[in-house]
Amino acid sequence: MDAIILQFLNGLDKGSAYALIALGLTLIFGTLGVVNFAHGALFMIGAFCSVTVQRILTLSTETLSETQKDFLGNPLKIKTPYVESWFGPEVGAAIIDWSVPLAILLAIPVMLIVGFVMERGLIKHFYKRPHADQILVTFGLAIVLQEVIKYFYGANPIPTPAPAAFVGSFDFGPLLGLDTSLAYPYWRLVYFAFSAVIIGAVFAFLQFTTFGMVVRAGMADRETVGLLGIDIDRRFTIMFGIAAAVAGLAGVMYAPINSPNYHMGMDFLVLSFVVVVVGGMGSLPGAVLAGFMLGILESLASMNEVKNILPGIDQIIIYVVAIVILLTRPRGLMGRKGVMEE
Amino acid sequence: MSFSKLTRRGLIKTGAVASAGLALPTYLRADGHSGFTNAPTGSTVTLGFNVPQTGPYAEEGLDELRAQELAVQHLNGEGDGGMLNTFSSKALKGNGILGKKVEFVTGDTQTKSDAARASAKAMIEKDGAIMINGGSSSGVAVAVQGLCQEAGVIFMAGLTHSNDTTGKDKKANGFRHFFNGYMSAAALAPVLNNAYGSDRRAYHLTADYTWGWTQQESIAAATEAMGWETVNNVLTPLASTDFSSYIAPVLNSGADVLVLNHYGGNMVNSLTNAVQFGLLDKEVNGKKFEIVVPLYSELMAAGAGKNVEGVIGSMNWNWQLQDEGSKAFTKSFGEKYGRPPSNSAHTCYVQTLLYADAVERAGSFNPCAVVEALEGFEFDGMGNGPTLYRADDHQCFKDVLVMKGKENPSSEYDTLEIVEVTPVEQVTYEPDHPMFAGGQLGSCNPGA
Numbered sequence: 170m171d172a173i174i175l176q177f178l179n180g181l182d183k184g185s186a187y188a189l190i191a192l193g194l195t196l197i198f199g200t201l202g203v204v205n206f207a208h209g210a211l212f213m214i215g216a217f218c219s220v221t222v223q224r225i226l227t228l229s230t231e232t233l234s235e236t237q238k239d240f241l242g243n244p245l246k247i248k249t250p251y252v253e254s255w256f257g258p259e260v261g262a263a264i265i266d267w268s269v270p271l272a273i274l275l276a277i278p279v280m281l282i283v284g285f286v287m288e289r290g291l292i293k294h295f296y297k298r299p300h301a302d303q304i305l306v307t308f309g310l311a312i313v314l315q316e317v318i319k320y321f322y323g324a325n326p327i328p329t330p331a332p333a334a335f336v337g338s339f340d341f342g343p344l345l346g347l348d349t350s351l352a353y354p355y356w357r358l359v360y361f362a363f364s365a366v367i368i369g370a371v372f373a374f375l376q377f378t379t380f381g382m383v384v385r386a387g388m389a390d391r392e393t394v395g396l397l398g399i400d401i402d403r404r405f406t407i408m409f410g411i412a413a414a415v416a417g418l419a420g421v422m423y424a425p426i427n428s429p430n431y432h433m434g435m436d437f438l439v440l441s442f443v444v445v446v447v448g449g450m451g452s453l454p455g456a457v458l459a460g461f462m463l464g465i466l467e468s469l470a471s472m473n474e475v476k477n478i479l480p481g482i483d484q485i486i487i488y489v490v491a492i493v494i495l496l497t498r499p500r501g502l503m504g505r506k507g508v509m510e511e
Numbered sequence: 512m513s514f515s516k517l518t519r520r521g522l523i524k525t526g527a528v529a530s531a532g533l534a535l536p537t538y539l540r541a542d543g544h545s546g547f548t549n550a551p552t553g554s555t556v557t558l559g560f561n562v563p564q565t566g567p568y569a570e571e572g573l574d575e576l577r578a579q580e581l582a583v584q585h586l587n588g589e590g591d592g593g594m595l596n597t598f599s600s601k602a603l604k605g606n607g608i609l610g611k612k613v614e615f616v617t618g619d620t621q622t623k624s625d626a627a628r629a630s631a632k633a634m635i636e637k638d639g640a641i642m643i644n645g646g647s648s649s650g651v652a653v654a655v656q657g658l659c660q661e662a663g664v665i666f667m668a669g670l671t672h673s674n675d676t677t678g679k680d681k682k683a684n685g686f687r688h689f690f691n692g693y694m695s696a697a698a699l700a701p702v703l704n705n706a707y708g709s710d711r712r713a714y715h716l717t718a719d720y721t722w723g724w725t726q727q728e729s730i731a732a733a734t735e736a737m738g739w740e741t742v743n744n745v746l747t748p749l750a751s752t753d754f755s756s757y758i759a760p761v762l763n764s765g766a767d768v769l770v771l772n773h774y775g776g777n778m779v780n781s782l783t784n785a786v787q788f789g790l791l792d793k794e795v796n797g798k799k800f801e802i803v804v805p806l807y808s809e810l811m812a813a814g815a816g817k818n819v820e821g822v823i824g825s826m827n828w829n830w831q832l833q834d835e836g837s838k839a840f841t842k843s844f845g846e847k848y849g850r851p852p853s854n855s856a857h858t859c860y861v862q863t864l865l866y867a868d869a870v871e872r873a874g875s876f877n878p879c880a881v882v883e884a885l886e887g888f889e890f891d892g893m894g895n896g897p898t899l900y901r902a903d904d905h906q907c908f909k910d911v912l913v914m915k916g917k918e919n920p921s922s923e924y925d926t927l928e929i930v931e932v933t934p935v936e937q938v939t940y941e942p943d944h945p946m947f948a949g950g951q952l953g954s955c956n957p958g959a
Binding site for chain 2: 171172175176179182183237239240241245246319323324325326327328330336337338349350351352353354356357425426427428430432433436467468471472473476483484
């Protein structure tokens with residue numbers, strides 16, 4: 170029982186990442202009709218916003234040590250971060266320690282700008298082109314973006330730790346009245362809560378604001394909204410920026426979970442597309458539902474008890490479920506009629 | 512001249528013969544060799560450096576390339592000579608190889624067997640490379656070694672740690688300087704016994720390919736021999752990035768040690784995940800929970816950051832060694848590139864020099880002469896103490912390092928510390944050891 174609860178928690182955490190990326194993907198598809206294969210790269214850029222903030226905060230002055238030597242036998246360069254010089258060692262160290270949450274402040278404007286530039290500079294030229302063209306150009310863009318990141322940051326993963334206050338794990342065992350330990354990392358719980366807030370904010374924005382209402386109307390019938398004199402393209406461009414920001418924020422907070430590397434976007438991309446298709450193309454609630462469902466199923470399938478009966482099931486469970494759902498519900502769990510249909 | 516005799520059938524026949532000739536790899540064409548593949552005819556000789564330049568091991572590949580470039584400089588008499596000054600064999604004079612200036616071409620393995628074979632093939636067929644060196648994966652090493660055997664060139668493996676490379680997949684044209692899974696296990700077991708005791712229950716997470724399988728088999732055998740129990744061994748796909756669902760079951764498995772048979776990005780992520788789940792803070796069976804990473808690299812340790820602190824593993828070589836060869840190489844490399852070399856850089860540098868030295872001693876580039884010169888060759892001054900290239904399996908036998916993640920690193924390169932230099936006698940095994948059974952070296956192929 171405890172193993173099932175633990176994998177369920179794990180699934181919620183995995184599902185959070187899938188849901189956030191898939192939410193942005195389906196938002197772009199639902200508004201602009203574009204299949205954006207560069208969306209994983211936006212997640213990766215978000216994670217590198219964390220790395221960048223960490224690097225900025227650890228910019229240092231160098232002094233030569235009188236006692237320690239470097240690997241060549243020269244006096245070792247001792248680095249003292251500027252923030253520690255300016256604010257004192259304790260406050261400076263605390264600021265550096267909180268570099269990942271602070272990176273959210275950088276990521277929001279950066280990702281909005283990246284989103285606007287991508288949409289205005291490239292993707293808008295492909296609105297009326299076949300989906301195959303869109304896939305090719307956005308996939309190419311994803312490769313370019315990851316090579317740019319690799320050029321500046323290298324191919325090695327870069328450790329980006331969570332604040333010390335969130336290191337360690339919370340034991341759900343006593344809380345659930347279990348005798349055994351049921352530890353789950355604090356930061357993963359934070360990630361789940363953060364995802365829930367972002368998903369809620371996106372839904373609230375679309376549901377309760379005039380802007381959101383127009384966007385929803387545009388998603389339902391773009392031409393009619395345009396005929397009413399509303400500049401729907403401008404709003405859709407803003408939605409592209411918001412979708413990029415959602416993916417970026419998912420990446421920022423994911424950085425302490427797995428050290429960021431230039432390839433991490435591609436690792437999530439294919440799964441996120443499966444999530445979008447299972448949820449229903451263009452359906453925001455469908456993307457979120459499918460994200461959590463597939464994340465939980467994937468985690469449960471990786472239990473040793475399950476794998477002993479069905480070896481390798483953890484690797485294919487998502488695709489098996491996708492096949493079953495698409496056979497029984499061709500539009501996905503919550504897909505709308507007319508989307509991606511002639 | 513008349514065209515009247517040129518029939519349609521004749522034209523097709525001629526075309527077919529010409530096409531077949533053109534389609535033959537150059538190493539099978541008469542102009543491609545003088546008794547052996549890519550025999551150098553001019554004043555230069557070309558070496559092929561096949562390393563991951565893209566993909567997850569690109570950083571390691573870049574470090575290998577740095578070392579290979581340095582080796583070529585030293586062979587050509589440029590720079591400070593590095594390990595040429597400490598190498599026990601004095602056949603190399605800094606005037607190239609057999610008087611021919613050394614040039615090199617590079618290929619990108621992408622850490623994919625098919626891509627690595629394609630890039631090695633291109634270097635052999637198009638660029639005339641006479642030796643292939645480099646790589647950061649056992650899957651790639653086994654694939655490229657097979658290609659070199661077929662093509663009739665020498666393969667001086669880079670970083671490859673699977674027992675199979677010089678076990679069931681060994682080839683006469685292939686040589687490995689790097690250590691292997693069995694050697695890691697033989698070096699680690701006594702240190703683990705001293706550090707954690709003989710009454711432990713180990714849970715293994717293992718990368719699902721040749722290297723992971725053989726390392727897990729070796730570590731499990733060595734630790735079980737000293738009294739540990741292997742609770743479980745879970746194979747993880749190479750493409751995995753989040754290991755949380757594999758780590759979570761460890762917590763309640765009754766295990767008090769987690770062995771991560773992972774390398775590169777897999778190791779960075781699985782170790783990070785394990786530390787996040789608080790494994791190192793736990794007490795199980797009345798003992799502090801421990802994590803072991805049998806194969807370390809400096810670049811991986813840097814990627815894992817503080818998570819490696821106190822974690823024990825093994826390495827082929829480390830820049831902190833204080834023998835004259837290691838100091839000379841670290842100085843050369845450090846002054847040229849501003850950073851200490853990794854152990855993958857070291858093995859590629861040493862392999863390049865060993866190949867060149869073997870050619871000099873043999874007096875020929877013929878692969879069979881090189882094989883003969885390397886088989887049973889004993890040398891020193893290359894950083895690992897007295898070393899033997901065993902004739903039976905083309906595996907180097909030398910001291911092995913047991914490492915530990917440093918508690919308070921003084922710089923970004925100071926992530927690991929040497930716990931023990933395990934003597935070669937402790938890691939040596941018989942050529943017919945069951946873990947290395949199933950393959951034959953065969954005979955050398957000069958490609959003629």
